[in-house]
Amino acid sequence: MIQILDQFSNPDLSRKLLDKVKNLAETFIEKHGRKPVIMEVCGSHTMALARSGIKQALRDYVKLVSGPGCPVCVTDQKSIDAMIQLAQGDGRIICTFGDMIRVPGSNGSLLDAKSEGKDIRVVYSPSDSVRIAEKNPDKEVIFLGIGFETTIPSLGIALKEANEKGLEKYSMWVTTKLVEPILRVLLEAQEVKLDGFLLPGHVSIVLGKHSYHYLVDEYGVPGTICGFEPVGVLGGIYKLIAMLLDERVEIENYHTHVVTHSGNSFAQEIMKTYFKECDEWWRGLGVIPNSGLDIRKEFAHLDAKKKFNVHVGEPRKTKCRCGDILRGLAVPEDCVLYGKACTPSKPIGPCMVSSEGTCAAHYQYMRGDII
Amino acid sequence: MCIGVPAKVIEKQEYTAVVDVMGTKMNVGIIMVPEVSEGDYVIVHAGQAMSIIDEEYARLSIEEWRKLADDTNS
Ligand code: SF4
Ligand code: SF4
Numbered sequence: 001m002i003q004i005l006d007q008f009s010n011p012d013l014s015r016k017l018l019d020k021v022k023n024l025a026e027t028f029i030e031k032h033g034r035k036p037v038i039m040e041v042c043g044s045h046t047m048a049l050a051r052s053g054i055k056q057a058l059r060d061y062v063k064l065v066s067g068p069g070c071p072v073c074v075t076d077q078k079s080i081d082a083m084i085q086l087a088q089g090d091g092r093i094i095c096t097f098g099d100m101i102r103v104p105g106s107n108g109s110l111l112d113a114k115s116e117g118k119d120i121r122v123v124y125s126p127s128d129s130v131r132i133a134e135k136n137p138d139k140e141v142i143f144l145g146i147g148f149e150t151t152i153p154s155l156g157i158a159l160k161e162a163n164e165k166g167l168e169k170y171s172m173w174v175t176t177k178l179v180e181p182i183l184r185v186l187l188e189a190q191e192v193k194l195d196g197f198l199l200p201g202h203v204s205i206v207l208g209k210h211s212y213h214y215l216v217d218e219y220g221v222p223g224t225i226c227g228f229e230p231v232g233v234l235g236g237i238y239k240l241i242a243m244l245l246d247e248r249v250e251i252e253n254y255h256t257h258v259v260t261h262s263g264n265s266f267a268q269e270i271m272k273t274y275f276k277e278c279d280e281w282w283r284g285l286g287v288i289p290n291s292g293l294d295i296r297k298e299f300a301h302l303d304a305k306k307k308f309n310v311h312v313g314e315p316r317k318t319k320c321r322c323g324d325i326l327r328g329l330a331v332p333e334d335c336v337l338y339g340k341a342c343t344p345s346k347p348i349g350p351c352m353v354s355s356e357g358t359c360a361a362h363y364q365y366m367r368g369d370i371i
Numbered sequence: 372m373c374i375g376v377p378a379k380v381i382e383k384q385e386y387t388a389v390v391d392v393m394g395t396k397m398n399v400g401i402i403m404v405p406e407v408s409e410g411d412y413v414i415v416h417a418g419q420a421m422s423i424i425d426e427e428y429a430r431l432s433i434e435e436w437r438k439l440a441d442d443t444n445s
Binding site for chain 1: 377399400402403404405412414416417418419421422423424425426428429430431432433435436437439440441
C-alpha cells in the first residue's frame with residue numbers, strides 16, 4: 001500500500017503532469033485570451049501548492065487563488081479576543097490546537113497568556129482535553145474548538161465522551177465554519193471571477209462528492225476533489241481545465257481512495273447529534289447566516305459560551321489584509337505589513353500564523369516571487 | 372490542522388486503535404470507521420480516523436495519472 005501511496009509524490013510523474021497542465025492551460029489561454037482562474041478552497045492545498053513549487057511553476061498558465069479554507073485564518077478577531085479573555089480566568093486549563101496559540105488578539109495571544117502563567121495546553125485531539133479534565137477534576141477545562149467539517153466530528157466525539165463521563169467542569173468554546181455557505185457568498189459576491197474549484201480533500205471525506213451539487217446546479221461552476229500530493233493536485237487541476245475546455249460543468253472526484261459519493265455517515269451523524277446551525281462571524285466578511293455549527297441546547301452544560309461570561313469590545317484595527325486575502329481579492333504581497341512588520345516569527349494576522357495560511361505559504365516558499 | 376498522513380492500524384480496540392504513523396505509534400479514535408481492520412491504512416484528523424484508504428482505488432488512480440502523463444496525444 002505505502003508503495004502505491006508514495007507514487008502520488010513521484011517526481012517524474014509530477015513533472016510530466018505539470019507539462020500536461022501547462023499545455024492544456026495554453027489551449028485555454030488561446031481560446032479565451034486569459035488564464036483559467038481556479039480557487040483552492042482548503043488551506044492544506046494552499047500549502048501543498050506552494051511547498052511543491054506547483055503554484056510558482058504554473059504562474060504564467062493558471063491563476064490559482066487561495067480560498068477561505070483555513071479554520072485559523074477565517075476565525076474572526078472578536079472570537080480570538082474572547083478565547084484569550086477566557087484564558088485569563090483563574091483555575092482554568094485551556095486546551096487548544098497548536099495553530100491557535102500564536103494568533104494575535106487585540107491584546108496579546110494565547111502564548112502571551114501562557115507566558116504570564118496561565119495553564120494553556122496544546123493538544124492534538126479534542127479527546128485529549130477530555131482526558132485532561134478527568135485527571136484535573138477541580139479545574140475548569142475548556143477546549144477551544146475551531147474547524148470546518150473535517151474537525152467538527154472530532155469535536156462532537158469529545159463532547160460525547162465528556163457527556164458520557166459526566167464531567168461537570170469540562171466545556172468547549174466552539175466557533176466552527178461550514179464550507180457551503182462561504183462558497184455561496186463568494187460566488188454570489190462575484191468579486192473574483194472563478195472558473196472552477198479545487199475542492200477540499202479532507203472536508204470531502206466527511207461530506208462526500210454529492211454535497212457539492214449546488215455548485216453545478218445553482219452556479220454552473222465545476223470542481224474537482226483531489227488530494228494533497230503533487231500528482232493528485234496536478235491531476236485535479238488538469239481535469240478541471242479539461243472540463244472548462246469541454247464546457248462541461250460537473251463535480252469530479254479524483255480522491256476516490258478516501259472520498260466516497262455520500263461521505264462518512266458516522267461523522268455526519270455525530271455533527272447532527274451535537275451541533276445545530278448558527279450564524280457565524282468570518283474574518284473580513286462579517287456575519288454569514290447559518291454558516292457555522294454551535295453546540296445543541298441539550299448539551300448546554302458543555303457549552304463554554306453559556307457557562308462563562310465573556311464580553312469583548314470592538315477589536316483593535318490593524319492594516320492586516322487577511323480578510324481580502326480570504327476572499328481572493330488580494331495576495332499577501334499586497335499587504336504593506338507582509339514580510340516587514342508581519343513574519344512567521346512575529347505574525348500580525350492569522351494568515352501568517354497558521355500552518356495552512358496563505359501569507360505563511362508565500363513567506364516560506366515564494367519570497368521574491370511575484371505572483 | 373489536518374494531517375493527511377496515512378496511518379496503519381496495528382491494534383484495534385472497541386472505540387480506539389493503535390496506529391503507526393511513519394514509525395510513531397499513536398492512539399486514535401475509530402468511532403467514525405467502525406469497519407476498520409488491523410492492517411488497514413486510515414487518514415487521521417484531530418485524533419480521529421476519518422476514512423479507510425482503499426488500496427484498489429489508490430492503484431487505479433495512479434494508473435490513470437500514469438496513462439495521462441504518458442499519453443502523447445493530450
Ligand atoms: S482543516 Fe483540513 S480540510 Fe480544513 S482547511 Fe485545514 S486542511 Fe483543509
Ligand atoms: S502579511 Fe500579515 S498582516 Fe498582512 S495580510 Fe498577511 S497575516 Fe495579515
